[in-house]
Amino acid sequence: MAVLVLMMMAATVIEKISGTPAAFRLVYHNPLFIGLWSVAAISVIISIWSNRRSIPLFTKALHLSCILILVGAMVTFLFGKKGNVHLYLDEPESEWNCTDGQTRVFPFVLTLKDFHVEYYRGSMAPSDYESRLTVDGEPVTVSMNNILRRDGYRLYQTSFDRDMKGSLLTVSYDPWGVGITYAGYLLLLLSMIGFFFQKDTAFKAVLRRVAAASAVTALFVVSEAGVSAKTVVDTPKVLPEEVASQFGDLYVYYNDRIAPVQTMARDYCLKVYGKSHWKDYTAEQVFTGWLFYYDWWRVVPYKLKAKDKGTPAEGEKEFLVRSVASGDALRLFPIADSAGVVSWYGCNDTLPAEVLDNYELWVFIRKVMDVVNESVRAEDWDEVSRLLGRIKAYQEKTAMAVLPSADKVRAEKFYNRISRPMVPFMASVTLGMILFVLSGIWISKGRKTPKGLQHVLAVISGLLFIYLTAVLGLRWYVSGHAPFAGSYSVMMLMAWMSALFMTIVYRKFPLAQPLGFLLAGFTMLMASMASANPQITHLMPVLQSPLLSIHVLAMMISYTLFGLIALNGVMGLVVPAGEPKDRLRDISLVILYPALFLLTFGTFLGAVWANISWGSYWQWDPKETWALVTILVYLSALHGTYRSARAFHLFCIFAFLSVLITYFGVNVILGGMHSYA
Template identity: 30%
Template sequence: MDNFKNFLRLAFGSLWVAIPLTAIYMSSCAIATFIENDYGTATAKALIYNTSWFNFLHLYLLVALIGCFITSKAWQRKKYASLFFHSSLIFIILGAGVTRYFGFEGMMHIREGQKSNFILSNETYINILAKNSEGKVEQYSILANLIAGESLSEKLSVFGKPLKLKVLEVQKLSMDKRDPTSKMVISLDYPPFSDEIELIGGIGIEGEPMVLQNDDVELAFSWGVKKILLPFSIALKDFQLDRYPGSMSPSSYASEVVVIDDVQKIEKPFRIFMNNVLDYGDYRFFQSSYDRDEQGTILSVNNDPGKNLTYIGYAILILGSIWLLLDKGGRFRRLSHFLHEQKVFSFFLALLLFAGLQTPSYAFQNPTQEQQVQMLQTALEKFKSNTKDFSYEFEKVLVQDLGGRIKPLNTLATDLVHKITKQDGFLGMNNTQVFLGMMMFPENWQQIKMIKISNPELKKILGISPKSNYIAFGDVFADGGYVLQNYVEDANNKKPSMRNTFDKDVLAVDERINLAYSIYTTTFFKTLPSPKDSNKWLSPLEIIQVLQAKEQGMRVEYAQEFEALGEITQSFYMAINEGVMENQWGNAKKALLSIKNYQEKHSPALLISDSKISSEIFLNKTNFFRYLILPFILVGVILFAITLTYVFKNKSMPRAINLSFLVVLGILTLFQTIALGLRWYISGHAPWSNAYESMLYIAWASAMSAILFFRKSNLAISAASFLAGISLFVANLSFMDPQVSNLVPVLKSYWLNIHVSIITASYGFLGLCFVLGSITLLMFLLRGEEKKNIDNAILSLTAINEMSMILGLLMLTVGNFLGGVWANESWGRYWGWDPKETWALISIGVYGIILHLRFLGFKNMPYIFAASSVVGFFSILMTYFGVNYYLSGMHSYAAGDPLPIPTFVYFLVLGVLALIITSLFKRNLPFPKV
């Protein structure tokens, strides 16, 4: 009997089972995301998410969780906060189960002027429609999310007679692995029909019907989604799509519908749009998509009886998270008390810190050292001196970018000139001057070596000196042809993962050349609203093309208005030329005023305030996010080095120095806060809507974590500061887009501020765990008989690491499930196995396992915890970068083939493995009972 009890305890109430079970579950989810990327969501569901064994995993996890509750006897030890928090998982799993087995999801497609009373299921079935000679109809649907190699058997009673059906074979018909179209071979036994039939259909699509009939009965078979009839109809009166001004990007879309319920004698009008849901009866309708011709809408529909149970679980989880942090007997507070008893060290080096605040130098070759024609140099010097003051007026002119956003010209010039030259302050001019020169005097500027180039092979092809770091626009053209044409085509024909360094450099130079050409031709200088559409602003080139068409006798709408635009443009060019040549800028300023007046008269709704213009220009010029990189990194590195010195000397530094250091770190964080606030003000939305902004936010959260939670530990402060600097460095890498951009429709919600801010901040805390774990492993390497003080530092770091992980995991968990609420309120389901949310769940599981390893009784817990926190961070890297750039999904930035994995990732993995292995030999250090 005792053996049986021990077996039950081990199988259903032990972390030795629960932790491996969680690992298996998370591994299955990870595999499913790669299957989804290659073969589509339907295939991933068929192979993993909707399988019996995966559902069994859910059930086993639920039972194991309840069993651990019982065996832990946490209520006897008054661990009420822990019990309350973990009970939320029971509600969430139960709610998911109710939704999975008793709810359904589908799609409704309606064209304008039409109505519909059915939806198409998200699941795939073998659908059978039977009709006998008396006119009676029976319908059956057999769940059949089948792919190649699977089989299925089913017995039914149709009109009182047994029907036996067996799937013999499923074979894909398309070479495209994401195309689900397949052939299903079925053995049918329903006398007199006893034969094999073939059905063409597949997962997630409507199948082609196969009809069998005789004098007594008619049977129609199909394999695909099924129609679900509703007790009412939805009529689409009007579909409305709004785009951002001057672009094809959707700003919002909505469906004006009428609910027609003949039974209740109700006709209810409603407007469905993103984040605004139609609730009727037991159904919810969400704006999902639309037809390409914009004459029809696609609504997602769901019936979710598990919603309330799930939401209760979410509420308990959030409240339990707060309780865990505040509970005096909880792990977080006990770790905090442990740290108070430890000796921690600090340092402050103001001179080096403030030196780090200075503007970084650039190691770029000055193109003016290249041999230039004397006349060109003279003209450039004259242009440089004469245009400087005017550029401060010109940079305030509002332009419309290709995405439809209205912004000051300074922003456009800063982005384009930096991309072309890879520096600011080119030739001693500001970016606005360079842009003005390229646009006004293209023939001169095409001779200037200003296009950045670095590849030696490419330099050889273009016939320039190996020491030269720049080429002129004219260097890439010879005999009327584009020298790089074939090389560019070859690179574009290769998959991104197959491109070598030369291919990448060719494409990068080609992009810079095209950007320069667009400036020469005024393509980017869109300043004057179109007479046809005030939401679309025109460039001088577009205006000239219309006027030329008029001169050629072609019919031009709004001809008189276009002539007025031509006069404004001509006056502008003449006035600028006068200013450059004679240094008389009165007419040029009047020309700018004419442009501004025209904008105010014809497109007032799109204009931005003077304060926003000034704020955006200020942010561009100060460039806090770039100039803070070096100070943050210097603080982290130098603090770490000096702290190690004091550890070896077994000395501590005065508290006053620690406070002084925090003040300076606070100043750096204040600059970061101001810059984020300015970006929020300029864009009109929270600054964490894309990859670049989220990296800025992670840097801010990292620095704030040190100030708010770990201010007494120099090693923690060092790690947080270093992580903040590295995050800013990554944000400023070339593959990150720093431009302020318009929001896609679904992000226009208060949930952007709540969900994204919490989950992104969690990345900062978990990134801090990675750095703290790395430092701890390094400290293990430095252990020795004469260095006992290092052990105290390791224990302190372990406690801080665990506290940071608790905070990070709670925020990641709360943020992920709040994202589920957002999804449910936006498009009708709080979980859809999208790769981003799935990998966030995987990360929750990974860090949940790490935090519970101490219950397994390992003796060398500081070493195990440090190594685990380092390895665990790779799940965050996959969640943040891997999903965004290598997997498909609604959170993904990837397009087509994935980008090649950066080389530094391989070195990072090897470095981590080397650190873990080498520190293994000095791992013997237990963690005291806390």
């Protein structure tokens, strides 16, 4: 098994350096790799048969489900076919191109009747791609996450011609492999659920030992006060805060959606200065300062590392500021065409025919910002306010049908104020580190935590949970989809789970509090770093699946639990040998079982989703491969024999590296289809 893990690790590196074909040729389709999986499967079968009387029912089923999944994968590899078919409008097609270079014949005839792109309301961001076909005269629709199944064939929407008169569908013919593999997935799910209800298992034995023991923590509250000297610099000119706020209330077409200008101002300010404000000025004051007082603001230094000066990183910040100063970034003016479709334009954009035929509207769009600028120069704030009100009235009159509701706008503006968790992150990390150190001292001395202190910690974790729930809930409401995609959302979700975990289980596992605060703090730190880039966007069509939420939730809970195990392992290294180390090992084992089962469930649910969306349940994408590596690594933690509790803790610490690579390594270095996740 160790050789398989090493080969899969190597394959992801080979793919990055030499490309996907090289990785498949050298590893994934290598007879040695396939043979090792076969040997592993046979070994499991022999082990189950040899111990058939002593192994509980659901444990047997758990191992047999893995065999069934491997058999299904082998059937797919040997007999499955994959390719594509390019359909053209009103042209019947009965042949498709297989990846082996052969042209094969369908047992039916396809005819493309129409291709259509669905867009998010009030946006030009695609929400779905639909091919409307007939199959032997029967009308059907193929779209993202809505596949065509016929006579053992599965057809998936893949691409389309720019003239909208052609559509490319992926073709998968695997009548047996998918069914066998899905049967394995179902058996795996049922056996994992049944496992926790079995009697006399290793998990139940460890659980009884943990329940009988009492791990302890202590709370020590400290506060730090720091004095920093402000550097006096020349202050650039800005609009009065209330006028800038009114400008922030305007609508703008940004990130392929309609948002308040405040959102755009916050994102740009974060990108340029690293904060959602500059000194005592709000993001709206900074943003309008660039627009109306560019000569004052162009000398304000950006937030840059020394090595980034003179590089594209500095050029990007300069471009953002200039795009606002010129007005090019501000698509403030909605225009409805003859069909009622609303598009958004800036005052410098080429305007459509509907405007060219309406001189008053043309003058308004072209000149109103010039008039606002003149009033700003004259510091006639009443006139500026009146003009901004006129722009807002025009937006509401022209685009009322597609504008977000007033409640959603208020929610987004409130979200913008609270979404960057710098203070909660610093408080959580500080508190977690203090508790972590003191917990080791108290455990080694066998002292217990006073109930009152535990309750105080529970109140703090509860407040953190409420804050994170508010942030994620607002993000969900504003974006219109669950916050399960993107680095910021995933990190905040892990922090939310950590806060929930320590709030619920602190009575039974007091160590959950120091470990939970540490994990929540560090994940909020990662979220703060991720929030330096624009945030809320529409989901890609392929991500609009109900399986997304369940898949991501299962994966993130497992990652959170693995993080707690790693931190518990660090604690296990510093406490004295004997009962304290053994007790912490048992706590890790209790967490390890559900963590591993959730990771396995999430991985194979992702395989089902991939089969629905991309036509293949397993493609050896780097994220898939490293998820499988992580499963095998932590399986060895359950099945391995360790000389001491210290050795187990060391293994769990190093095992967490596979989790870090699965998420951060793939996203940042290895790439692949999942690099957005």
